[in-house]
Amino acid sequence: MIDEEIIDLYWKRDEQAINESQSRYGKYCFQIAWNILHDREDSDECVNDTWMRAWNAIPPGRPDRLGIFLGTITRNLSFDRWKHKNAMKRGRGIMEVAIDELIECIPDRCSTEAAVETAELERMINAFLNTLSEKERNVFLRRYWYVEEYSDIAKRYHLNLNTVKTTLFRVRGKLRNYLEEEGIVL
Amino acid sequence: MSDPKKRDSALRLMEALSAVDPAFLEASENRSDARFNKKASFFRKPGIRGCLAACVCFLVCGAVCYTCTTLLPMSSDSGIALRSEDTEYELASFAEPEEMQQEADTASLTSTQAGGTGLTESARETGEGEAEAGEEIEEAAAEKDLASPSLQGQADAETVTLQEACRVEKLGAYVPAVLPEGYRYESGCVAGEEQEQLVVAWSRGEEKLTLQIRTTDDTADAAADESPLFSREEITEERIALLVEEKTPEGSSVYEFSVQYEDGITVVLEGCGTPDEIWTVITSINP
Structure with missing residues (x-):
């Protein structure tokens, strides 16, 4: 069944749309949840919540x-759940590492003045x-939307592992410069 | 993660990524997109792998042919081991019958020289594993009368290959492991009811080098010897230089002397070479 037909089922309020x-x-949504949570039960719950x-x-x-739409819902739900689970105790895993890496993109507060809204x-x-x-x-x-491992990215695009790491390093540097130039304060 | 403020900012960035243009996400889903890796996409083109495989095969075949046509004569002429013993015997099996004997024997000798160890031990070990090639060599050698002149006429003289000579009980251990450059095995024979005498001969063009190895009890022949006799401890390179009988047209010296070993074996050396070459032969005899 193609996406249009599934969306039609949603519009008809047909529960077959969820099936x-x-x-x-x-599988697609579960993989997104799993990359963030690394917990089967939590991932299943996030996927089920996605349909709702x-x-x-x-x-x-x-x-x-539709796929991107559902995947984004799963990601947001998983991200919220991850934050909730790590509110008191920071866990380990790729999510932690990914956030560590993104810190490089955050300009120093003293170098910027304006604050920006999330939108x-x-x-x-x-x-x-x-x-x-x-x-x-x-x-x-x-890496930062799907929270995939370096090796998985390398395999997906037929790239060398070091190429993936180097590319990400450069892009993070570019993002940092971009946010600084735009005066973004996070 | 040391800075909590930066960590929170990174989390905000992570959350903000949820609003990424779906078109970007969809594009990133393209799993088979090999455009990023030109090398990978090139090798995945139809026919490229086949062509590469064919090229590799061609190169390997060319290398093998080159080895057969160039290294074989080089090894034989120089006395330097350039191939493994197995390869040597494989090649020898394809050689002309007249050449098989010399080729195979040279291979055994030169490969042992490269190892720097006694030929006799090496030949014993390898000879057993090369029985098939050895049989062919024996057949080829049997067609030729390679018996040394010193043993011709003896009814019990038996022609032997170099490998067989090395395996002769008690005497085989005195076959030298190293020969002067260019010398190739020519013939060998063993005589006596209990194999009391072994003769092996090599040649280098017109030059000959013959070793008679025998038990000291073989007094009949020993009495006939008029060559100087030394114990192993007495023979030195300086003394060898003093034993020059005459000079060959090629400039080599001609020697004839005997060396007696402690276990009752006498080696009579007769042949051509420089004092250094002859000394090398003597020192390579390590029974």
Whole structure:
């Protein structure tokens, strides 16, 4: 069943829409949740919550890309759950490492003056991604959106592991410079 | 993560990434996108791998042919081991029958020289594993009368290859491991009811080098010897230089002397070479 037909089921309030979503995007969403949480039970719950969020969002929404739409919901849910679980005790894993790496992108507060809203930050990030080459952008998103391992990214794009690391290092530097130039304070 | 403020900022950045343009995410999903890696995409083109494999095969075959045509004569002429013994015997099996004997024997000798150890030990070990090649060599050698002149006429004289000579009980251990450069095994024979006498001969063009190895009890022949006799301790390079009988047209010296070993074995050396070469032969005899 193609995306359009699944979305139609949502619009018809047909619960088969959830089964079809599970069938078509279950593994995809679970992988996103797993990369962030590294916990099977939590990941399953996030994926199940994803279908419920989608059920509530469609209609009125009609996403152009259902997979990305569902994946984004899963990511947000997983991220919230991860933050909740790590509120008192910081865990270990790739999520922790990924955030550590992104710290490099944060300009020093003393060098910037203005504060930006989350929406503005999102707009800036999209603008920044537009400045990157396709390779840089894809590698960056696989790492910081999908929270994938370096080795998985290398395998996906047939790249050397060191190439992936080098690319990410450079992109983080570019993001830092970009945010500084734009006067972004995080 | 040392700075909590920066950590919170990184988390905000991570959250903000959720609003990334779906088109970017969709593009990043393209798992088979090998455009980023030109090398990988090149080698995945249809036919490229096949062509590369064919090129590799061609190069390997060329290298093998080159080795066969160039290194084989080089090794034989120089006396330097350039191939493994197995390869040598494999090649020898394809050689002309007249050449098989010399080729195989030279291989055994030169490979042992490279190892720097006694030929006799090495030849004993390798000879057993090369029985098949040895049989072919024996057949080829049998077609030629390679018996040393000193043993011709003896009814019990038996022609031997170099490997067989090295395996002769008691006497085989006195076959030298190292020969002067350019010398190739020519012939060998063993005589006596209990193999009391072994003769092995090498040649280098017109020059000959012959060793008669025998038990000291073989008094008949020993009495006939008129060559100087030394114990192993007495023979030195300086003394060898004083034993020059005559000079060959090639400039080598001609020697004839005997060395007696403690266990009752006498080695009579007769042949051509420089004092240094002859000394090397003597020192390579390590029974």
